[in-house]
Amino acid sequence: MADGVLSPGVNLEAFSQAIAAIQALRSSVTRVFDCLKDGMRNKETLEGREKGFVAAFQESLHSVSRDLGELERLSNLVGKPSENHPLHNSGLLSLDPVQDKTPLYSQLLQAYKWSNKVTLGKVLKVIVVMRSLFIDRTIVKGYNENVYTEDGKLDIWSKSNYQVFQKVTDHATTALLHYQLPQMPDVVVRSFMTWLRSYIKLFQAPCQRCGKFLQDGLPPTWRDFRTLEAFHDTCRQ
Known part of the structure; x- marks a missing residue:
C-alpha cells in the first residue's frame, strides 16, 4: 500500500477524499429534507414565509448539486480495482483436468461476479419543474x-425511452394531483418528495399484494400515497 495506492488501479488519496465527499453529500441532502420538514416558519407574513422558504430551499439544492459534482469528480480519480477476483482455495478448482465435464470453477467465478453486484447504484433521474412554490x-x-436538448437546455418535455420510467412519470403526475394544498405549498413539496423518495427501491421491493418482483416484465411502479408500499398497476385496485 505504497504511494497512495489502495490496491492495483485504486488511488488511496482520492478514495479517502471520495468518502469525505459522500459524507458532505449526505449532509446536504439531509439539509434539503430538514428544509422541507420545517416549511414556512418563523416569519410573520405569508410573503415573508414564502421568500424565506424559497431562498433556503434553493440554497440547499445548490449545496447538493455542488457536493454531487465534487463526488463525481473524485470518483473518476479513484480508479478501478484489479479484475482478479481472489477466491482463495476455490481457485484450485481451476486445476481440475475435466473442466469440460465439471466446470465448477467458472460457474463459481460467475456467481461471485454476479453477487458482487447485488446492490443497485444510480437508477433514475427526476426533473421537477416548479413555478414559484x-x-x-x-x-x-x-x-x-x-x-x-441539443442546445444544452434542460429537456422538460421528452419522455423516457423506457416503459418503466414512463410509468413512474405517470404515477408522479397522479401524485401531484393527490397532494394538492394551495394554501400550504411547503407541505405539498415535502409530501411529494417523501413519496418520490420511496422509489429508491424501485427494483428491489416486491409487490405488496402478489409478492412478485416482476409482472409483465415490469417491477411494482405504483407507490401508495399513504403507506408508500409498492404495487403493480394491476394489483393496486
Whole structure:
C-alpha cells in the first residue's frame, strides 16, 4: 500500500477524499429534507414565509448539486480495482483436468461476479419543474438517459425511452394531483418528495399484494400515497 495506492488501479488519496465527499453529500441532502420538514416558519407574513422558504430551499439544492459534482469528480480519480477476483482455495478448482465435464470453477467465478453486484447504484433521474412554490410537472428518466436538448437546455418535455420510467412519470403526475394544498405549498413539496423518495427501491421491493418482483416484465411502479408500499398497476385496485 505504497504511494497512495489502495490496491492495483485504486488511488488511496482520492478514495479517502471520495468518502469525505459522500459524507458532505449526505449532509446536504439531509439539509434539503430538514428544509422541507420545517416549511414556512418563523416569519410573520405569508410573503415573508414564502421568500424565506424559497431562498433556503434553493440554497440547499445548490449545496447538493455542488457536493454531487465534487463526488463525481473524485470518483473518476479513484480508479478501478484489479479484475482478479481472489477466491482463495476455490481457485484450485481451476486445476481440475475435466473442466469440460465439471466446470465448477467458472460457474463459481460467475456467481461471485454476479453477487458482487447485488446492490443497485444510480437508477433514475427526476426533473421537477416548479413555478414559484408549486410543482408544475415531473419527468422521470433512466440514469443513463440524456436530460438536455441539443442546445444544452434542460429537456422538460421528452419522455423516457423506457416503459418503466414512463410509468413512474405517470404515477408522479397522479401524485401531484393527490397532494394538492394551495394554501400550504411547503407541505405539498415535502409530501411529494417523501413519496418520490420511496422509489429508491424501485427494483428491489416486491409487490405488496402478489409478492412478485416482476409482472409483465415490469417491477411494482405504483407507490401508495399513504403507506408508500409498492404495487403493480394491476394489483393496486
